[in-house]
Amino acid sequence: MSEMHELILDSTTKILKDICTKELVDKSEEGQWAGDLWEVLVESGITSIGVPESTGGTGGDFVDAFHILRLAGKYAVPLPLSETLIVNWLLAGYGVIPQEEPVTFELNSKLQLEKNDAGFLVNGALENVSWARNAKKILVLASLEEETFVTLLPLEDAYIENNNNLAGEPIDTVVFEDVMVNDIETYIVEENTLQEKVIDLGGLSKAAMMSGALDKVLELSVQYIKEREQFGRPLHKLQAIQQHIAVLSGETIAALTITNKAIDSYDKGTTDNEIAYAKLKVNESAGIVAEIAHQIHGAIGATHEHQLHHLTRRLWAWRDQFGNENFWAEKLAEKIMDSQSQTLWEMMTEEQMIETMQ
Amino acid sequence: MNKLDLPIIEFTDEQVKFRKEVRKFLEDARDSGTFESKCDSWLSGYDPEFSRKIGSQGWIGMTWPKKYGGSEQSAIERYIVIEELLAIGAPVAAHWFADRQTGPLFLRYGTEKQKEFFLPKITEGSCYFSLGMSEPNSGSDLASISTRAEKTDGGWILNGSKTWTSGAHHSHYMIVLCRTAPKDPKYRHGGMSQIIVDLTSPGVSIRPIKFLTGEKHFNEVFFENVFVSEENIVGTEGDGWKQNMQELAYERSGPERMLSTFPLLGELISVLRENNDKQGLKETMKLVARLNSFRLMSLGVAQYLEEGKDVSIAAALVKDLGTKFEKDIAETARLIISSVPSVHSRKQFEKYLAQSILHSPGFTLRGGTTEILRGIVSKGMIAE
Ligand SMILES: Cc1cc2nc3c(=O)[nH]c(=O)nc-3n(C[C@H](O)[C@H](O)[C@H](O)COP(=O)(O)OP(=O)(O)OC[C@H]3O[C@@H](n4cnc5c(N)ncnc54)[C@H](O)[C@@H]3O)c2cc1C
Numbered sequence: 001m002s003e004m005h006e007l008i009l010d011s012t013t014k015i016l017k018d019i020c021t022k023e024l025v026d027k028s029e030e031g032q033w034a035g036d037l038w039e040v041l042v043e044s045g046i047t048s049i050g051v052p053e054s055t056g057g058t059g060g061d062f063v064d065a066f067h068i069l070r071l072a073g074k075y076a077v078p079l080p081l082s083e084t085l086i087v088n089w090l091l092a093g094y095g096v097i098p099q100e101e102p103v104t105f106e107l108n109s110k111l112q113l114e115k116n117d118a119g120f121l122v123n124g125a126l127e128n129v130s131w132a133r134n135a136k137k138i139l140v141l142a143s144l145e146e147e148t149f150v151t152l153l154p155l156e157d158a159y160i161e162n163n164n165n166l167a168g169e170p171i172d173t174v175v176f177e178d179v180m181v182n183d184i185e186t187y188i189v190e191e192n193t194l195q196e197k198v199i200d201l202g203g204l205s206k207a208a209m210m211s212g213a214l215d216k217v218l219e220l221s222v223q224y225i226k227e228r229e230q231f232g233r234p235l236h237k238l239q240a241i242q243q244h245i246a247v248l249s250g251e252t253i254a255a256l257t258i259t260n261k262a263i264d265s266y267d268k269g270t271t272d273n274e275i276a277y278a279k280l281k282v283n284e285s286a287g288i289v290a291e292i293a294h295q296i297h298g299a300i301g302a303t304h305e306h307q308l309h310h311l312t313r314r315l316w317a318w319r320d321q322f323g324n325e326n327f328w329a330e331k332l333a334e335k336i337m338d339s340q341s342q343t344l345w346e347m348m349t350e351e352q353m354i355e356t357m358q
Numbered sequence: 359m360n361k362l363d364l365p366i367i368e369f370t371d372e373q374v375k376f377r378k379e380v381r382k383f384l385e386d387a388r389d390s391g392t393f394e395s396k397c398d399s400w401l402s403g404y405d406p407e408f409s410r411k412i413g414s415q416g417w418i419g420m421t422w423p424k425k426y427g428g429s430e431q432s433a434i435e436r437y438i439v440i441e442e443l444l445a446i447g448a449p450v451a452a453h454w455f456a457d458r459q460t461g462p463l464f465l466r467y468g469t470e471k472q473k474e475f476f477l478p479k480i481t482e483g484s485c486y487f488s489l490g491m492s493e494p495n496s497g498s499d500l501a502s503i504s505t506r507a508e509k510t511d512g513g514w515i516l517n518g519s520k521t522w523t524s525g526a527h528h529s530h531y532m533i534v535l536c537r538t539a540p541k542d543p544k545y546r547h548g549g550m551s552q553i554i555v556d557l558t559s560p561g562v563s564i565r566p567i568k569f570l571t572g573e574k575h576f577n578e579v580f581f582e583n584v585f586v587s588e589e590n591i592v593g594t595e596g597d598g599w600k601q602n603m604q605e606l607a608y609e610r611s612g613p614e615r616m617l618s619t620f621p622l623l624g625e626l627i628s629v630l631r632e633n634n635d636k637q638g639l640k641e642t643m644k645l646v647a648r649l650n651s652f653r654l655m656s657l658g659v660a661q662y663l664e665e666g667k668d669v670s671i672a673a674a675l676v677k678d679l680g681t682k683f684e685k686d687i688a689e690t691a692r693l694i695i696s697s698v699p700s701v702h703s704r705k706q707f708e709k710y711l712a713q714s715i716l717h718s719p720g721f722t723l724r725g726g727t728t729e730i731l732r733g734i735v736s737k738g739m740i741a742e
Contacts, residue, residue: 246732258651333639
């Protein structure tokens with residue numbers, strides 16, 4: 001946690017509270033780009049947090065960065081913030097100055113490049129690309145002859161077919177068909193290492209954003225049962241409702257705690273299974289919390305008018321992005337299968353010693 | 359919502375090393391036949407010899423002052439020892455309540471004389487306490503208890519009865535929550551006190567109530583004109599309720615609220631690995647993710663307790679989630695591996711599974727039922 005941690009979170013909260021209103025999120029879903037909010041995020045350095053100042057970033061550490069994403073989830077920020085941050089973090093490793101325009105990435109499939117006199121011809125299709133229609137550039141894996149590298153390509157000449165996730169966020173198909181680019185910067189990578197890193201970063205980002213959304217759902221639910229009266233008393237006086245709120249609180253605290261641990265270990269460079277545990281647990285909590293919160297809210301909570309769906313639809317969408325429960329459980333299963341000499345208890349308690357990691 | 363933000367505990371290298379030493383000691387003890395691993399061993403594993411062994415290692419009353427036999431370690435070191443004892447299913451029932459609850463109670467409220475007399479014996483592993491709260495007509499509604507102590511020359515005369523008292527048939531003393539003033543409907547939580555009752559006193563009779571397995575764990579305890587010396591009141595007369603409630607944060611959030619069936623979970627993983635059962639491991643690792651999360655919560659609460667912070671909501675949530683989880687281990691295990699659970703089975707898995715299923719009803723009752731805990735959480739969340 002950096003010294004400015006509290007300060008950054010306070011100012012981010014203030015920005016989001018003021019600008020990222022329900023109306024803004026609604027408009028975004030209708031197709032309007034939240035450009036003003038993006039500008040404010042860029043100006044306040046939020047889009048390059050976690051990129052060292054020496055590389056042109058805001059500085060700060062990953063604890064700061066993932067806690068900002070938690071806030072982004074809490075306020076349902078309708079922008080490719082996590083996508084841009086991830087691109088900026090990946091490229092910072094190559095000394096690249098952070099992007100200020102919105103960008104996105106898709107690193108599971110590979111594009112084909114062909115060199116000609118004028119530059120490069122790009123071919124290939126990418127599916128489920130978050131925010132492609134609004135992003136200016138996309139970080140992709142590409143191969144040219146025998147070589148595989150990552151490169152940041154402009155999106156202006158790509159064909160984009162719109163698609164939306166459950167929360168109405170763009171998850172578009174991007175097709176490059178003989179698209180000419182004159183000049184590209186390429187960064188050599190080991191494909192598997194990169195993909196592992198991306199799934200970790202994506203999983204942790206989503207876990208952080210979902211923690212924020214869970215936090216907000218609980219807040220809305222507590223507020224609602226204090227205000228809404230039936231049978232002549234506020235709902236919170238009813239035992240069945242009290243039981244619901246306790247379950248909501250339990251799932252929320254479990255998700256927050258395990259995500260905080262994963263963030264902590266990522267920041268320290270000691271991540272082992274923490275991200276897997278976190279995304280798995282947060283996904284599980286998301287389903288339980290969304291169901292109960294809607295039950296508590298009655299019919300009003302199921303209307304477009306009410307704010308609840310901005311959060312519950314995000315929880316439903318995000319739990320399937322960057323690994324559902326089975327995906328992470330399988331990873332963990334392989335891990336424990338491969339470490340036959342370790343008992344479960346050893347695996348759970350033998351934390352990486354920090355000295356040996358560095 | 360900051361009521362739910364807990365600190366993240368990181369073990370130091372020294373603590374990791376310490377954990378390994380504790381584990382080695384316990385594995386050696388188990389392998390040499392000193393004890394047999396069991397699920398729910400903190401309730402059902404009674405073994406005074408083992409308790410004394412643990413005591414001589416300095417692992418009872420670890421955080422207490424040295425002058426009372428403690429070793430002045432942090433709550434985290436204690437946490438490590440407790441976790442290791444539970445994970446291996448060691449028989450710790452004899453000294454359990456004295457270490458977890460009674461010692462800290464004395465340190466907080468006891469007289470110098472009480473501390474000097476009881477604490478060193480507890481740390482040796484040779485002085486056992488049980489907790490006399492529930493009564494036949496007072497379970498969840500504990501404030502309605504009617505066991506009462508009346509003033510007499512030099513002390514009190516105790517009458518009434520307690521029930522479900524774990525380990526009373528093996529204990530030397532009981533901390534009895536009783537009335538020292540008549541019931542006042544306007545102030546339900548007033549007029550109660552905590553007193554120390556020597557269970558060998560004339561007028562005390564203890565009758566084990568068989569658990570559903572036929573084993574003896576808990577008891578009915580009757581007090582008939584039992585004389586209790588005035589030195590044996592703990593803390594302030596009339597403050598018993600408040601003192602008792604403070605103990606509960608310790609009682610609710612410890613590792614025993616999620617590890618009672620851990621031996622089964624560990625065995626499940628071993629069997630699945632032997633069987634090369636990837637699908638089974640996948641389902642099991644979902645449980646492990648939950649356990650990790652609850653464990654981090656419990657550690658965070660332990661840290662806040664040591665710092666003197668109010669953690670009643672988080673502590674109640676640890677117990678609510680953790681005890682349900684203890685049951686879920688058994689339910690998941692039995693579906694992943696078809697077996698015939700039996701406490702007499704030669705297969706370790708079937709044995710642990712049988713123990714876990716048969717003991718499971720108690721998990722979400724003892725120490726405050728799930729429903730009561732959820733009421734506490736809800737009220738806490740509603741409060742500004
Ligand atoms: C294995 C085991 C060991 C124990 N050891 C001890 C011990 O050492 N010392 C000791 O003092 N006690 C001990 N107990 C007793 C335990 O604390 C009580 O069982 C518990 O407090 C519940 O009381 P009860 O059993 O009388 O159930 P009741 O209070 O009668 O409850 C029955 C059901 O009604 C529900 N209920 C009750 N009131 C409410 C309410 N207001 N709102 C919603 N639901 C409600 C309960 O949740 C429960 O589901 C032990 C119990 C067990 C199972």
